[in-house]
Amino acid sequence: xxxxxxxxxxxxxxxxxxxxxxxxxxxxxxxxxxxxxxxxxxxxxxxxxxxxxxxxxxxxxxxxxxxxxxxxxxxxxxxxxxxxxxxxxxxxxxxxxxxxxxxxxxxxxxxxxxxxxxxxxxxxxxxxxxxxxxxxxxxxxxxxxxxxxxxxxxxxxxxxxxxxxxxxxxxxxxxxxxxxxxxxxxxxxxxxxxxxxxxxxxxxxxxxxxxxxxxxxxxxxxxxxxxxxxxxxxxxxxxxxxxxxxxxxxxxxxxxxxxxxxxxxxxxxxxxxxxxxxxxxxxxxxxxxxxxxxxxxxxxxxxxxxxxxxxxxxxxxxxxxxxxxxxxxxxxxxxxxxxxxxxxxxxxxxxxxxxxxxxxxxxxxxxxxxxxxxxxxxxxxxxxxxxxxxxxxxxxxxxxxxxxxxxxxxxxxxxxxxxxxxxxxxxxxxxxxxxxxxxxxxxxxxxxxxxxxxxxxxxxxxxxxxxxxxxxxxxxxxxxxxxxxxxxxxxxxxxxxxxxxxxxxxxxxxxxxxxxxxxxxxxxxxxxxxxxxxxxxxxxxxxxxxxxxxxxxxxxxxxxxxxxxxxxxxxx
Amino acid sequence: xxxxxxxxxxxxxxxxxxxxxxxxxxxxxxxxxxxxxxxxxxxxxxxxxxxxxxxxxxxxxxxxxxxxxxxxxxxxxxxxxxxxxxxxxxxxxxxxxxxxxxxxxxxxxxxxxxxxxxxxxxxxxxxxxxxxxxxxxxxxxxxxxxxxxxxxxxxxxxxxxxxxxxxxxxxxxxxxxxxxxxxxxxxxxxxxxxxxxxxxxxxxxxxxxxxxxxxxxxxxxxxxxxxxxxxxxxxxxxxxxxxxxxxxxxxxxxxxxx
Numbered sequence: 001x002x003x004x005x006x007x008x009x010x011x012x013x014x015x016x017x018x019x020x021x022x023x024x025x026x027x028x029x030x031x032x033x034x035x036x037x038x039x040x041x042x043x044x045x046x047x048x049x050x051x052x053x054x055x056x057x058x059x060x061x062x063x064x065x066x067x068x069x070x071x072x073x074x075x076x077x078x079x080x081x082x083x084x085x086x087x088x089x090x091x092x093x094x095x096x097x098x099x100x101x102x103x104x105x106x107x108x109x110x111x112x113x114x115x116x117x118x119x120x121x122x123x124x125x126x127x128x129x130x131x132x133x134x135x136x137x138x139x140x141x142x143x144x145x146x147x148x149x150x151x152x153x154x155x156x157x158x159x160x161x162x163x164x165x166x167x168x169x170x171x172x173x174x175x176x177x178x179x180x181x182x183x184x185x186x187x188x189x190x191x192x193x194x195x196x197x198x199x200x201x202x203x204x205x206x207x208x209x210x211x212x213x214x215x216x217x218x219x220x221x222x223x224x225x226x227x228x229x230x231x232x233x234x235x236x237x238x239x240x241x242x243x244x245x246x247x248x249x250x251x252x253x254x255x256x257x258x259x260x261x262x263x264x265x266x267x268x269x270x271x272x273x274x275x276x277x278x279x280x281x282x283x284x285x286x287x288x289x290x291x292x293x294x295x296x297x298x299x300x301x302x303x304x305x306x307x308x309x310x311x312x313x314x315x316x317x318x319x320x321x322x323x324x325x326x327x328x329x330x331x332x333x334x335x336x337x338x339x340x341x342x343x344x345x346x347x348x349x350x351x352x353x354x355x356x357x358x359x360x361x362x363x364x365x366x367x368x369x370x371x372x373x374x375x376x377x378x379x380x381x382x383x384x385x386x387x388x389x390x391x392x393x394x395x396x397x398x399x400x401x402x403x404x405x406x407x408x409x410x411x412x413x414x415x416x417x418x419x420x421x422x423x424x425x426x427x428x429x430x431x432x433x434x435x436x437x438x439x440x441x442x443x444x445x446x447x448x449x450x451x452x453x454x455x456x457x458x459x460x461x462x463x464x465x466x467x468x469x470x471x472x473x474x475x476x477x478x479x480x481x482x483x484x485x486x487x488x489x490x491x492x493x494x495x496x497x498x499x500x501x502x503x504x505x506x507x508x509x510x511x512x513x514x515x516x517x518x519x520x521x522x523x524x525x526x527x528x529x530x531x532x533x534x535x536x537x538x539x540x541x542x543x544x545x546x547x548x549x550x551x552x553x554x555x556x557x558x559x560x561x562x563x564x565x566x567x568x569x570x571x572x
Numbered sequence: 573x574x575x576x577x578x579x580x581x582x583x584x585x586x587x588x589x590x591x592x593x594x595x596x597x598x599x600x601x602x603x604x605x606x607x608x609x610x611x612x613x614x615x616x617x618x619x620x621x622x623x624x625x626x627x628x629x630x631x632x633x634x635x636x637x638x639x640x641x642x643x644x645x646x647x648x649x650x651x652x653x654x655x656x657x658x659x660x661x662x663x664x665x666x667x668x669x670x671x672x673x674x675x676x677x678x679x680x681x682x683x684x685x686x687x688x689x690x691x692x693x694x695x696x697x698x699x700x701x702x703x704x705x706x707x708x709x710x711x712x713x714x715x716x717x718x719x720x721x722x723x724x725x726x727x728x729x730x731x732x733x734x735x736x737x738x739x740x741x742x743x744x745x746x747x748x749x750x751x752x753x754x755x756x757x758x759x760x761x762x763x764x765x766x767x768x769x770x771x772x773x774x775x776x777x778x779x780x781x782x783x784x785x786x787x788x789x790x791x792x793x794x795x796x797x798x799x800x801x802x803x804x805x806x807x808x809x810x811x812x813x814x815x816x817x818x819x820x821x822x823x824x825x826x827x828x829x830x
Contacts, residue, residue, distance in 0.1 A: 041741070044728060044729065044732040045732070054732075055729040055732060055733060056729075056732035056733055056736070058733070059733060100736075100737075100748060102740070102741040102742070102748070106742055106744070106746075107741070107742040107744075319751075319752060321754060323676040323677070325676075325677055327674075352751075352752040353752075354737075354749035354752050354753070355737065355749065357734070357737050357738075357749070357797070358781075358795070358797035358798075359797075359801075360802075364737065426787065426792055427790075427792040427793070428792060436792075503675060505677040505678070527752065528752070528753050528754050528793065528795050529754070529792075529793060531677045533675075533677070535674065536675070538672055539671060539672075541671055542668055542671040542672045545667055545671060546663070546664045546665075546667040546668040546671070547664065549663050549664070549667050550660035550661070550663050550664040550667075551660070553659055553660045553663050554656065554660050557655075557656055557659065558656075560643060561643045561644060561652075564640060564643045564644050565643075565644055568644060
């Protein structure tokens with residue numbers, strides 16, 4: 001028994017050791033096999049010569065990485081350094097969420113992934129010239145997630161100007177957001193920090209921390225590079241004081257002098273950092289200044305990372321499919337208005353949007369992630385609240401060249417005109433085509449208090465209804481988020497409208513347009529058919545039948561006992 | 573150890589089978605079984621147990637003994653009291669749960685591979701009968717490997733400009749838009765797909781997309797685009813070559829068993 005256990009453990013650890021050895025080894029020499037894997041699996045995006053210009057690249061944004069410049073976004077190494085082989089291996093293994101870069105764990109073996117790492121390194125000379133291994137970011141001194149750290153991080157977020165790009169609450173709606181380009185000259189959007197599932201490099205606190213210290217090379221996102229970003233050289237209090245001073249309209253002479261001192265201090269620290277980078281010898285005092293400054297930078301970055309972490313839900317919400325349908329709740333009397341706190345008290349149905357890639361013009365790179373929907377109904381009316389994130393508030397001032405139409409943010413909600421009876425009855429087609437028409441609500445940012453009712457027979461074939469029903473509409477755009485509230489009577493006179501009734505399952509679908517992403521006409525994001533229902537008020541029978549059945553069962557048990565007892569006495 | 577009574581054994585078998593079907597097969601092996609099928613299996617097991625215990629009189633009495641004792645025997649008084657509370661409570665909760673249950677939407681039965689039309693068309697042009705049409709570039713595989721390679725390469729381009737968003741980089745139906753479409757995009761790595769169809773069938777599906785399906789395929793749900801609006805005939809044949817080259821599966825040719 002014992003020997004067997006030991007033998008088993010030996011085999012187990014032996015296998016594990018072999019596995020981890022193959023895993024930990026660095027990339028092998030570039031080989032024919034790596035080239036083959038690359039040309040089979042990567043070249044159509046990253047290009048035969050690694051310039052990021054494969055045949056699929058045309059439609060994609062962010063563009064597939066150009067490997068010839070040695071710029072890598074997701075690294076465990078300090079700013080300005082190349083990634084380690086393990087970094088490359090890891091990103092190829094898991095892919096880059098929120099972009100078209102797929103994971104390769106399913107399609108390529110561990111060995112093939114190492115081979116391809118070796119191969120993509122051949123596109124950039126820098127990998128050969130660098131004899132020294134790149135300097136890795138240490139995760140020592142991690143400040144764990146805590147309320148207090150989040151608070152400090154929040155202050156830093158404002159202090160350091162993250163707001164300008166990522167917006168007040170992190171939805172990527174800062175004032176500079178629409179103006180950013182990356183090192184290759186392509187437009188790039190600041191991340192929506194509330195959507196951790198779209199972070200390119202993972203949304204663990206450690207991942208986020210590494211992005212600040214190491215930077216996101218090629219992106220306009222600032223990183224600590226031994227420069228004045230993160231007020232290098234100042235303690236937390238000093239940097240707070242400096243920002244306070246700078247925000248004054250006027251400074252007294254003494255204050256001018258004070259801020260000047262701070263700048264001197266930062267310059268000294270930056271100079272030392274630069275010299276260290278160049279490999280110069282430093283005195284002990286200088287090293288001390290540098291180390292102290294670095295410590296502050298690391299601490300700040302942990303606080304920031306904790307704050308960023310606090311902005312996102314734990315995971316992406318589950319889409320409202322299967323039995324998880326959108327259920328409108330019954331209320332007696334008047335329905336809650338757009339700003340009623342009751343909307344906050346329950347979970348929304350989540351409808352992830354995908355690009356419309358079926359009909360020209362197509363949208364391959366959607367910027368709207370999904371719509372969150374809640375609903376209430378009363379005896380006569382139904383109210384919906386639609387909520388979605390959009391980095392910009394675009395109201396049609398700019399005209400799209402191809403279509404001549406204004407570019408503006410919009411949302412459409414699609415229902416069938418008649419609810420299909422039974423599961424096999426034809427529905428209107430996906431995208432509204434086919435024999436059966438759809439009934440649409442179309443809202444545009446330029447007319448925020450109005451929803452147009454449309455009847456459509458196809459994605460390009462929608463007409464405003466002659467009789468516009470009595471839809472009540474309210475909307476807001478705050479911190480990168482639209483809220484749209486629509487109220488309608490359950491039943492209308494108009495034959496082209498959908499008529500609503502509790503307990504009926506109604507197909508529902510959505511489209512959204514982000515004007516600043518060039519969305520217009522069929523270039524948009526959309527969902528396939530989902531289901532919506534006015535949840536019937538629970539039947540009062542639920543209080544009647546169960547007690548009756550319980551009482552009956554007690555009677556039955558006693559009856560059975562009496563019966564058995566009588567039989568026993570008879571038997572005797 | 574005390575020998576288990578026949579009654580307890582039967583109870584264990586019943587509960588054990590249910591746990592096995594629901595959690596082991598449905599959960600761990602993850603082949604979820606519809607509730608109606610579980611009910612059927614459980615019914616069969618109950619019948620088997622009844623047959624087993626009623627074969628002999630003594631067996632049957634042995635089976636009833638614990639029930640009998642619980643009902644009348646004085647030594648079982650506590651059991652009895654607990655049960656007379658638990659059973660009605662359970663029924664109370666159970667009936668309440670059934671009545672208060674929310675209605676769920678009906679599932680949508682869908683034939684993923686309905687019969688194609690007899691004639692294969694591209695836009696309005698008739699190409700031939702579904703049975704007889706073959707991929708015009710397939711013969712290069714033997715006759716002119718260089719030309720064949722060029723067609724596959726072109727098919728790869730078409731695929732990555734148009735299809736991978738849904739059908740995925742690995743052709744496994746896991747593109748980055750895929751999780752949010754119902755029904756899911758086809759998985760060409762599934763050994764039950766390519767080998768079961770002729771290339772003409774795929775041409776039909778690609779050319780006419782979801783809306784080209786007959787009613788049994790619930791065309792109104794499918795997100796599969798109508799590609800004859802965007803791609804030339806040759807491009808569709810090329811992308812079909814690419815699908816089989818990349819996955820390593822051979823399309824069925826006419827005459828092979830389905």
